[in-house]
Amino acid sequence: MDKVKKRYERPIITKHYSGLMNKFGSKSISAPKTTIEGIPVEYLVDQFGSPLYVFSEKQIRENQRNAYRIFRNRYPKVQFAWSYKTNYLDAVCSVFHQENSWAEVVSEFELDKALRLGVLGSNIIFNGPSKGKTALQKAIAQGVKIHIDHFDELYDLIELTESNNHKAKVAIRVNMDVGVYPKWDRFGFNYENGEAWHAIRRILSSKNLQLVGLHTHIGTYIMSAEAYRIAASKLAALARSIKQEFDIMVDYIDMGGGFASNNTLISQYLPAEEVVPGLEQFADSIASGLFELPYKAEELPMLILETGRALIDNAGYLISTVIANKRLADGRRAVIIDAGVNLLFTSFWYKHKITPAQESGLHTEDTTIFGPLCMNIDCIRESIMLPALKRGERIVIEYTGAYDNTQWMQFINLRPNVVMIMEDGSVELIRKAETLEYLTECELIPDKLKTR
Amino acid sequence: MSKYSVPETLAVSDSGFLFLPNTGETFTLNLVGKEILNLLQDGLSEEEIVKHMLDRYDIDERSLEKDLSDFIMQLRKYSIIKEE
Numbered sequence: 001m002d003k004v005k006k007r008y009e010r011p012i013i014t015k016h017y018s019g020l021m022n023k024f025g026s027k028s029i030s031a032p033k034t035t036i037e038g039i040p041v042e043y044l045v046d047q048f049g050s051p052l053y054v055f056s057e058k059q060i061r062e063n064q065r066n067a068y069r070i071f072r073n074r075y076p077k078v079q080f081a082w083s084y085k086t087n088y089l090d091a092v093c094s095v096f097h098q099e100n101s102w103a104e105v106v107s108e109f110e111l112d113k114a115l116r117l118g119v120l121g122s123n124i125i126f127n128g129p130s131k132g133k134t135a136l137q138k139a140i141a142q143g144v145k146i147h148i149d150h151f152d153e154l155y156d157l158i159e160l161t162e163s164n165n166h167k168a169k170v171a172i173r174v175n176m177d178v179g180v181y182p183k184w185d186r187f188g189f190n191y192e193n194g195e196a197w198h199a200i201r202r203i204l205s206s207k208n209l210q211l212v213g214l215h216t217h218i219g220t221y222i223m224s225a226e227a228y229r230i231a232a233s234k235l236a237a238l239a240r241s242i243k244q245e246f247d248i249m250v251d252y253i254d255m256g257g258g259f260a261s262n263n264t265l266i267s268q269y270l271p272a273e274e275v276v277p278g279l280e281q282f283a284d285s286i287a288s289g290l291f292e293l294p295y296k297a298e299e300l301p302m303l304i305l306e307t308g309r310a311l312i313d314n315a316g317y318l319i320s321t322v323i324a325n326k327r328l329a330d331g332r333r334a335v336i337i338d339a340g341v342n343l344l345f346t347s348f349w350y351k352h353k354i355t356p357a358q359e360s361g362l363h364t365e366d367t368t369i370f371g372p373l374c375m376n377i378d379c380i381r382e383s384i385m386l387p388a389l390k391r392g393e394r395i396v397i398e399y400t401g402a403y404d405n406t407q408w409m410q411f412i413n414l415r416p417n418v419v420m421i422m423e424d425g426s427v428e429l430i431r432k433a434e435t436l437e438y439l440t441e442c443e444l445i446p447d448k449l450k451t452r
Numbered sequence: 453m454s455k456y457s458v459p460e461t462l463a464v465s466d467s468g469f470l471f472l473p474n475t476g477e478t479f480t481l482n483l484v485g486k487e488i489l490n491l492l493q494d495g496l497s498e499e500e501i502v503k504h505m506l507d508r509y510d511i512d513e514r515s516l517e518k519d520l521s522d523f524i525m526q527l528r529k530y531s532i533i534k535e536e
Contacts, residue, residue: 005508005509005510006508006509006510007509007510008484008509008510008511008516009482009483009484010484010519010523011481011482011484011485011488011519011520011523012481012482012484012485012523013470013479013480013481013485013523013526013527013530013532014479014480014481015477015478015479015530016477016478016479016480325518325522327522327525327526331526331529361482361483362482363480363481363482363485388482390515391515
């Protein structure tokens with residue numbers, strides 16, 4: 001009988017450097033992530049290939065319910081609107097809509113996508129600096145809430161509604177100084193210089209535009225809850241002026257989104273979970289700003305939130321496979337995986353949590369992770385402590401739910417399957433891997449260039 | 453047949469802690485790394501090490517060869533071993 005051989009692990013030597021320890025150091029490697037929502041990673045790859053995007057229905061619902069509860073505990077009327085640009089996979093949007101989220105769209109394409117999914121026009125918020133007249137017309141006809149970004153758009157709306165004798169429900173987007181950098185002043189009308197007030201007066205003097213709300217969106221990955229209190233209090237002041245001067249009460253205040261998720265930025269020293277405020281803190285700040293509104297409790301306007309990243313980031317995973325190991329000129333270890341930056345756009349600004357999907361040794365090595373593209377920029381992580389990984393082994397990249405499936409692109413390789421693990425444990429394909437036929441469907445070859 | 457010399461002053465503990473008295477540098481080796489270094493100390497060549505390890509570990513020859521050559525490169529870079 002053959003004797004039982006010992007489990008092999010690649011030989012590793014790690015040099016010790018003094019003076020680099022710190023008391024904040026977090027564990028460099030955690031337990032392997034062998035399953036996602038109870039489904040073995042190997043099974044998922046076996047069934048759907050690698051790389052593979054995986055979403056958890058359960059996690060999305062939990063995130064949405066939790067966020068609603070947190071805001072509802074602090075303010076009486078709360079409505080979420082799912083930010084399509086964060087992730088507009090039909091299945092993902094549908095989960096949010098089942099959880100009573102409206103749709104927040106920023107282009108005609110996104111508007112069409114929401115309408116196609118059966119969202120009522122009155123439950124769609126249309127934001128963005130470039131809506132286009134056709135889309136505006138469609139939005140007016142469907143009763144969509146149009147958030148005006150600039151005066152040219154405001155005058156387009158006046159013209160469109162007058163020529164068709166339609167009424168449009170509108171809000172304005174307001175930008176303001178909330179004490180955070182960078183100050184976003186490219187979207188909407190400025191608060192401090194009086195532009196926002198000027199826009200409001202112009203809307204209220206038009207017989208076909210109905211001012212239903214006020215909107216702001218102060219930035220992205222905002223780490224200061226206080227900034228939201230300032231923003232809410234400035235919108236409350238605007239609402240107060242509208243009531244005093246025109247005796248009109250807006251239906252809603254839309255505080256946008258921009259709450260940071262638990263993904264760590266590349267420039268961040270400490271892990272995000274240690275420095276990012278919780279949703280409770282954002283909610284506290286917003287509610288305390290809004291309670292400056294001049295309304296009786298029962299007349300308070302609805303609070304709309306367009307939270308994207310914080311509701312989906314932790315529900316998305318990217319499974320990838322090790323293609324090769326190599327040693328760089330300076331001695332550093334590098335691994336090449338089968339998912340590149342074209343699939344994981346967010347690796348340009350996040351240090352994702354990356355975990356082996358199988359048991360590995362305890363020793364870790366400073367490793368650079370490259371994607372499979374023949375392009376120098378294709379680096380998923382400059383430096384991460386990882387145990388020895390063998391060819392063909394899997395890694396799981398976490399917090400990939402936001403923006404990756406909207407900003408990803410076909411580049412050198414085709415985009416892979418996306419699956420959703422359903423609440424009952426079944427696994428559903430929600431976006432098929434691309435094929436050459438799919439990709440060339442929109443291409444045309446002039447006759448003189450045809451070779452066959 | 454590549455053989456390597458290991459300084460006699462080099463100290464490796466059972467847990468894989470490596471100390472170079474000449475420079476004061478310290479390293480950590482995993483178990484397989486420690487075992488290979490011990491074999492190098494015993495004067496085994498690369499080929500002999502492959503044979504020895506294949507006999508004891510659940511690994512194919514090609515992968516082991518690749519890993520060993522990479523590991524030896526690391527040991528040389530840190531001046532822990534020298535080619536004879």
